[in-house]
Amino acid sequence: MSLIRDNPVAMYLQIADRLRREVAEGTFEPSGRLPSESQIMERFNVSRVTVRLALDQLDKDGLIERRKGKGTFVAGKQVRHQIDTLRSFHESLKVQGFDATMRIVELTAIETPSAFVSLFGAKCALLERLHLVDDEPIAMGRSFLPAVMSELDLETVEQRPTYALLRDKAGADIASADIAIGARAVPSRISSLIGAATDAVLLVLERTSYFDHGACAEWSEFFIRPERYKFVLGSRMSA
Template identity: 50%
Template sequence: MSKTAAPAPALRTALTRQNATSLYEQIAARLMEEMEAGLYEPTGRLPSEAEIGERFGVSRVTVRLALDKLVQEGAVVRKQGKGSFVAGRQMRHGLDTLRSFHESLKLQGLRATMQLLEKKVVTLPDDMRQRFAPAVRGLFVQRLHFVDGEPIALGESHLPYRLNDLSWAEVEQQPAYSLLADKMGEGPARADIAIGALAADERLAGALQVAAGSALLLMRRTSYFGSGACCDHTHFYIRPERYEFVMSSTFRPA
């Protein structure tokens, strides 16, 4: 992909004013061509609305219509307080294979990293005690997941107490399933997964750098060893712009 510089915003780019295609559609098409040519790499940031308006000699309203069109087509994402960016590569999480959230990102060739926010031993809430019985204490871990340096998910996990002596660095760098395998000698054999949605409260909005009230995906995952013992209960709060869950199904006649 080309890494040449984006066109200088001050340079006027002529539009066909007699063309039946509206001005904003022409601008959207021009910007799309430039995005496909890689002119806004490596950051992916488009010029500001004012710069685009100056370049094409149109109003901010026309520029917003052009950007709205690109957002609706999935080519551009808006980041509050930062501007408009070329939409990144779509991330996919297969539900028909038991795999950690972090590992599923790495296997797609994405630059995925984690930041450990909290690691502490807690008294398990009542519903957790039922899952981890007879244990009454467990390890609580809160981690931010990043792709290309941008937060895309917050994971909050309850794990077996035996993992409490793992170092901060180990918990920050290894997925939960890997920690379980290394510390307890086996990984999960199965998991129950539920997908839902919720609006970001102030806490989630701050962590994921979105506006309060923004829609988030919620993945609830409970994992079990082959013996049937619960070994992981995690909530993932996920920004949905680039993320989707997929699975393959086989038709079985009734």
């Protein structure tokens, strides 16, 4: 064992980091069950208080769940959303093997907000969908789309990712997108829809997508519960 006892990073944080890494590496699969507090005390040669602080930290990060009388478990899988690949939000969950579904909150034709008139003309479609993993809401997407999209039937819209819908209905492929990722508190309507606390700070993905003929295809915001969600970017970056 090589915890660093004179390390300025407190012991419990080192233990939390170690366990976090092991969770990520799948050390506790397939049961998902972590060792008991006593086992962790023994392994790291620390007090029960230190172990509990470490587990509290992981609990706060949403990485583990303590089940009364049953022990401590890995809290669902971590979503790793690859952002250097052009995919609908729903698709990015499916390709990771998640049981991902969608539920429509709103699909309606609206007068285009002025900021988007140059993109979509006087009318556009507003689409709001919940994204669920294992039937638990993980995000809400809100998209402004070409007006024709509001004519789609709800069943299709609940099944098909945005880019597929655009291909079906607008007859063109998505060729590129600009994205921005931040974190902020969102209106309580949204936090309550995805089961987050009021005033919870959520991950927010903004996306503008373009057809291969150059026209803007959609402008979307995704409000995401951050507990088990990461955006990842591979080594393709170059200097």
